[in-house]
Amino acid sequence: MSRRVLVIGGTGAFGERLVEGLLWRTDAAVLIGARGVDRAEGVARRLRILFPDRTIESVAIDTATLTAETLRALDLFIVADAAGPFQHAQPATARAAIAAGCHYIDLADARDFVAAFPALDEQAKAAGVVALTGASSTPALSHAALDEITRGWRAIDRVDVAISPGNRAPRGLSVVQAILGRTGKPARVFTGGRWREAPGWGLLIRRRLPGLGKRWLSLVETPDLDLLPQRYAPRDRAIFRAGFELAFMHLGLWLASLPVRIGLLPTLLPLAKPFHWIADRLFRYGTDRGGMIVTASGRDAGDNRVQAWWAVIAPTGDGPNIPTLPALAAVRALLAGRDIAPGARACVDVLNLADIADEFRRFRIVTRQRARPQSLYARVLRDSLNEVPAPIRAGHTVDGRLVLAGMASIEGAANAAGRLFARLFGFPPAGQNIPVRVEMTENEDAEVWTRTFGTRRFKSRLSEAGPGHMDEQFGLVSIRLAVTADRQGVTMRSVSARLGPIPLPAWLTPRSRAIETVDSAGRFTFDVPIAMPLLGQVVRYRGWLKPSTA
Numbered sequence: 001m002s003r004r005v006l007v008i009g010g011t012g013a014f015g016e017r018l019v020e021g022l023l024w025r026t027d028a029a030v031l032i033g034a035r036g037v038d039r040a041e042g043v044a045r046r047l048r049i050l051f052p053d054r055t056i057e058s059v060a061i062d063t064a065t066l067t068a069e070t071l072r073a074l075d076l077f078i079v080a081d082a083a084g085p086f087q088h089a090q091p092a093t094a095r096a097a098i099a100a101g102c103h104y105i106d107l108a109d110a111r112d113f114v115a116a117f118p119a120l121d122e123q124a125k126a127a128g129v130v131a132l133t134g135a136s137s138t139p140a141l142s143h144a145a146l147d148e149i150t151r152g153w154r155a156i157d158r159v160d161v162a163i164s165p166g167n168r169a170p171r172g173l174s175v176v177q178a179i180l181g182r183t184g185k186p187a188r189v190f191t192g193g194r195w196r197e198a199p200g201w202g203l204l205i206r207r208r209l210p211g212l213g214k215r216w217l218s219l220v221e222t223p224d225l226d227l228l229p230q231r232y233a234p235r236d237r238a239i240f241r242a243g244f245e246l247a248f249m250h251l252g253l254w255l256a257s258l259p260v261r262i263g264l265l266p267t268l269l270p271l272a273k274p275f276h277w278i279a280d281r282l283f284r285y286g287t288d289r290g291g292m293i294v295t296a297s298g299r300d301a302g303d304n305r306v307q308a309w310w311a312v313i314a315p316t317g318d319g320p321n322i323p324t325l326p327a328l329a330a331v332r333a334l335l336a337g338r339d340i341a342p343g344a345r346a347c348v349d350v351l352n353l354a355d356i357a358d359e360f361r362r363f364r365i366v367t368r369q370r371a372r373p374q375s376l377y378a379r380v381l382r383d384s385l386n387e388v389p390a391p392i393r394a395g396h397t398v399d400g401r402l403v404l405a406g407m408a409s410i411e412g413a414a415n416a417a418g419r420l421f422a423r424l425f426g427f428p429p430a431g432q433n434i435p436v437r438v439e440m441t442e443n444e445d446a447e448v449w450t451r452t453f454g455t456r457r458f459k460s461r462l463s464e465a466g467p468g469h470m471d472e473q474f475g476l477v478s479i480r481l482a483v484t485a486d487r488q489g490v491t492m493r494s495v496s497a498r499l500g501p502i503p504l505p506a507w508l509t510p511r512s513r514a515i516e517t518v519d520s521a522g523r524f525t526f527d528v529p530i531a532m533p534l535l536g537q538v539v540r541y542r543g544w545l546k547p548s549t550a
Contacts, residue, residue, distance in 0.1 A: 002077045005331060006031040008061050008093060009083030011039045013170045014107055017321050018082050019043070021328040023051045024362060026335055030054070031074065033061035063092065068099035078103045078331055082324070085174045086110035087181055091117055094131050094344065098124050104131040105330050105347070107323060109138050110178070114223035120344035131344035132330055137163060137292060138222045138240065140326035140347040141312075141356055145294040146232065148353040149308040149369065156298035157400060158442075159228050159238040162207065164215045167245040167286030169319050176276045180268040182221045183253060184260025189219065190229040191237040201257045203239065208445070210368050211313035212291050216250040217241035227346060234298075236400050245286040249279065290319040297374045297442075305378075305399065308371035310353075318363040325359040326351060374399075376447045376462060377483075377490075380470050384485040389518040392489055395545060398440045398447055404524065408436040408453060408543030418535045425474055426458030427530070427539040436543055453541065469495075476500050479510055489517035507533045519544060 005022055009015035010032035022030050034040040040058035047056050059074065063083055071079060079097040086108035097104040098120060108114055117133040124131045134140055142161045150156060165171075182200040189198045203219040220242040228238035244250040253275075259265040268275075291313040300306045314322055329351050333340065340350060357367060373379050377396035385393060395404055412430035413419040428434070437452040446463035461473040465480060470492075472479045480496040497509040514528040521544075529540040 002075050003027065003335065004029045004031060004055075004074065004076050005078045005080060005335075006033050006059070006061070006071070006074060006076050008033040008063060008079065008081045010034060011036075011043050012082060012084075013172055013175075013320060014084075014324050015082035016043055018080060018107075018324040018327055019047065021321070021324060021359070021362075022331065023047060023054055023056070025328060025359070026332055028077070028331075028335060029057070031057045031059050031076070033059050035060065035062050066093055066096050068096045071096055071100035071102055076100070076102045078105060078334060080104075080327055080331060081106035081108075082327070084108070085178045086113040087178055089113055091120060091133075094120055094133070095123070098127050098129055098131055098344070101127055101129060103129050103334050104344075105135050105327050105334075106133050107136040107327055108133045109136055109222050109323075111221045111223050111225060114139070114346050115226055118345055124344040125342050128342050130334060130340050130342055132347040132350060133345075134223050135327035135330045135347040135351075136323045137326070138224050139227050140330075140351060141292070141322070142224055142240075142294050143227065143231065143348040144326075144351055144353040144356055145310040146228075146296055147349075149294070149310050149371065150232070150296050150298065152301040153296075153306075154299045154301065154303055155235065156232045156296055157235045158295075158297045159232055159234050160295045161224055161228070161240045161292070162209065162217050162242065163290075163292045164209055164212060164217065164243045164245060165290035165319055166288035166314075167249070168283060168288030169290055171276075171279060173272060173276050176279065177269060177272045179220070179253075180272050180275060183268050184257035184265075185267070187219060187221045187225065189225055189237075189239060190234070191239060193236055199257065199261045201254055202261070203241065204254055205241070209291055209293055210309075210311040211366065212245075212289060215243050215245060216247055216254075217243040218250070218254060223346060227348060231348060232296075245290070246282060249282065288317060288319060290314050292322070300371075305374040305397070306371055307374040308369075310369045311367065312360075313366045313368070315364045315366070318365055321363055322365065326356050328359050329355045374442075376464060376470070379464050380468065380483050381485045381490075382467065387487050388485045388489055389487070391518050391522060391524040392516050394547065395516075395524045396490075398442055400442055402440045403548045404438045404440075404545035405548035406436055406523070406543055406545040408434050408541050410434060410453060410542075411537070411540040413538050414536045418532065418538045421532060421535060422538045425538075426456070428453035428456040428458075428541065434543075436541075436545070437548070438545060477510075479512075481512075489515060491515055509533070510538075 005028045007019050010019045011034045032040045037060040044056045044058040079102045081093050087110040094104045114134045185200050186197040201218040208214045222240045224240045293311040295309040297307040409432045434454045439450045441448050450459045465471045478498045481492045482495050484491050492514040494512045497504040511531045519525045523544040525544045527542045531537045
């Protein structure tokens with residue numbers, strides 16, 4: 001049996017790394033294919049010095065004119081296509097490889113290309129070969145990670161995947177063209193429990209990524225936007241985002257997308273070269289530290305609400321290898337004779353996470369994995385939440401969205417300065433028997449609470465800050481709360497505050513000791529006093545709540 005592997009695009013940023021991986025991890029003869037044979041031979045000469053005992057050949061390959069006869073004459077076992085870009089391309093190379101009787105693997109991350117690929121399935125089955133598309137970070141690695149962290153789950157509610165490379169990671173013009181080609185254009189996304197349209201590079205968020213800190217992320221079109229809903233049937237959403245490390249670049253592209261979104265420009269593709277030039281000028285800023293995180297929430301094997309994530313972090317110089325490693329794992333599996341059913345399909349449910357992670361060991365690549373209760377209060381209070389009365393537990397079990405409604409009485413500030421402070425924060429004015437509505441929605445690792453007292457509404461964001469603590473953010477002001485629970489209920493006491501990143505002194509720190517308990521009617525009750533040093537009481541609101549279906 002031939003053990004010859006052709007890497008098309010073997011002189012590119014990803015193709016050359018795949019070639020090196022094949023030489024490190026297999027005994028196959030490796031052919032480096034490129035349109036210019038001189039460039040391919042230059043890469044081959046360098047690698048022959050590093051691997052003097054290996055068969056390394058260079059060959060001129062033009063995918064525009066490639067035929068099955070050309071591939072058949074090379075006596076190949078596998079054709080690996082790392083050339084790209086795959087957006088709006090036809091699977092001509094895969095079709096030629098199948099006709100030549102070769103296995104085929106590519107690194108495609110183009111949504112349209114991967115969606116159309118199964119049209120080759122009957123042809124591949126008839127030839128008895130395996131043809132896999134998307135053997136890259138998406139969808140191969142993202143699905144392998146999701147399969148691992150959701151194994152045994154009864155249901156999945158939400159899936160979120162995000163990739164953020166370091167600013168010093170190599171990016172060719174084709175990568176820039178692939179991004180700009182869909183920026184601002186409508187993309188079909190499963191969110192809110194149904195299919196909707198959202199603009200490319202829209203759905204802007206800022207999220208903390210393990211090992212990388214906070215980075216901006218936006219919607220990008222990848223095969224996962226189709227495959228995640230198909231394979232995992234999430235109840236609420238399945239979203240794939242990507243982001244640049246530098247906020248200037250990320251937000252700049254978001255602003256540049258607006259003319260496309262409102263129809264003033266058909267596409268940003270004509271700006272690919274200027275954008276590429278700007279990116280090159282900014283190359284020395286930031287880091288080359290990037291990563292990927294895959295997050296899922298749902299119900300585990302015991303029907304408990306749970307959130308789990310898996311992340312990979314790539315330090316200096318190693319990040320650009322990650323997109324090639326699923327393809328390398330797939331090549332190794334075929335060379336080893338693994339029983340993979342013939343046919344043409346996306347590279348999902350073919351490799352498990354261990355297969356791909358085994359390729360990480362040559363690099364300084366770190367992975368992390370975590371599963372935890374989905375509810376914010378369950379994460380903060382842990383086992384002590386089980387002690388509190390059932391109405392309070394139910395009032396903090398946010399399954400995507402929870403709405404409570406009831407009545408409240410409000411005491412206002414004791415002086416004019418306090419009333420001004422209350423108005424700045426949007427706190428409600430004094431009154432009795434005022435209808436109150438509290439809407440809690442999950443937002444990444446946090447919860448957003450929107451409280452409506454009569455016609456006055458104010459909002460805050462609550463996030464975990466370690467065991468027994470959470471942060472409540474009102475605009476630029478963030479208050480650290482110590483949270484305790486017992487059989488009577490839950491108590492939240494303010495302990496410190498910040499204005500943006502700046503710690504506030506004690507004489508500027510709001511004071512609060514909020515109590516949640518249950519009244520004689522079995523209702524969730526709350527008593528929230530808020531005071532400021534020097535100003536005294538700013539507001540105090542008390543009342544009761546029940547779950548609302550409105």
